Amino acid sequence: MATEPSWELYRSYLSVLQEGSLSGAARALGLAQPTVGRHVEALETSLGLNLFTRSQTGLLPTPAALELKPYAEAMHSSAAALMRAAEGQGDVRGTVRISASEMIGAEVLPPIVAELQAAHPGLKVELALTNRVEDLLLREADIAVRMVRPNQDALLARRIGVVELGLYxxxxxxxxxxxxxxxxxxxxxxxxxxxEETPFLRAGSKSLPGWRRDAFAMRTDSDLAQFALIRAGAGIGVCQVALARRYPDLVRVMGDDFMFPLEMWVAMHEDLRHSARCKVPFDALCLGLEHHVA
Incomplete structure (x- = not known):
């Protein structure tokens, strides 16, 4: 390899992987299609690898392209984290990226985030709502609200309390x-x-025999959709006790037979503990979520 490929080449390659075509990648990146094509060709030349093959449906990644994907994704996350850190030097300003589950992100965090942003207008908040545990060590997010205890030594984590789930x-x-x-x-x-079967579903089946996929009349992997179905009167489902209290028409059933506790944690990389851009939101999230679980 005569010269080390620049980040823009990897960024174009990753976008083609995600979009499936040069035109889609060009739109996503705001570049001309020929420019993206040149970037991919330049990366292939530098690495000495074929990354894509053409098909009727677009560009298909080669095994080499798929093997390089996680490394390019890590570079992308690091580049985004660098920009967030650069924006937030000094006062509480810049961009902080917060990862949380669908339910917590949509039903619990909005008032906390609204109050935080009102107190610090220079702060921009990105909410990444996913039930996947994003990797803080790879800087996929700055702060994460998790329903499992973080196990990486390099993370600063605070236990918020226990979130109880019930049938409603x-x-x-x-x-x-x-x-x-x-x-x-x-x-x-x-x-x-x-x-799809999840660790939660497997654990729930142990405490409530019969709570399994083939018994469900309505199936969705979206926690928000399940909550909406329960509120619409479609059937019986699992939701957080604290959230159900907001809706007087929701009734808990079989409370003595099904009580499923989940620990809630807020975590961030320990390198960010002195960054006002992250430390202030971290403390605000902890305080707001402690009120939620109380």
Whole structure:
């Protein structure tokens, strides 16, 4: 390799991987299509590898391209983290990226973030809502709200408390279908659950036999969609006790039979502990979430 490829070449290659075509990558990057094509060709020449093959549906990545993908993604995350850090030098300003699950990000964080941004107008907040645990060591996010205990030594983590999950249904649904009193009664009801098996589903099945994929009348991997189905009276599903309290028409069922606790943690890379851009949001999140679980 005569010269080390520049980041812009990797960025174009990664965008083609994600978009599946030169034209799609060009639109995503705001570049001309020939420019993206030249970047990919230059990277292939520098690395001595073929990264894509043409097909009727677009560009197909070669095995070499797929093997390099996680490294390019790590470079992309680091470059984005560098820009956020550069923006936030000095006062509480710049961009902070917060990762959280769908439910926490959509139902719990908005008022906390709104108050934070009102107090610090120079701060920009990116909310990455995903049930995937984003890697803070790779700087995919600055701060993460997690429902599992972080296990990396390089993270600064604070335990917020325990979030209790329960089975809930709309009052009108129970009026029509009756209220289950024991586990066997659930077989007579419309159950709302996940489509893909998850660690949570496996753990839930242990504490509530019969709570399995083939028993669900409605399946979705979106926690928000499940919550919406419960509120719409579609059936019985799992949701956070603290969130259900906001809706008087939601009734907890079989509370003695199904109580599933999840620990809540807020974490960030320990290198960010002295960054006002991250430390102030970290403390605000911890305070707001402590009120949520109280």
């Amino acid at each position: 249904a709309h009052r009108e649904y129970l009026r029509k279908r009756g209220t289950p009193e024991k586990t066997a009664d659930l077989a007579k009801h419309a159950l709302i659950g996940f489509d």
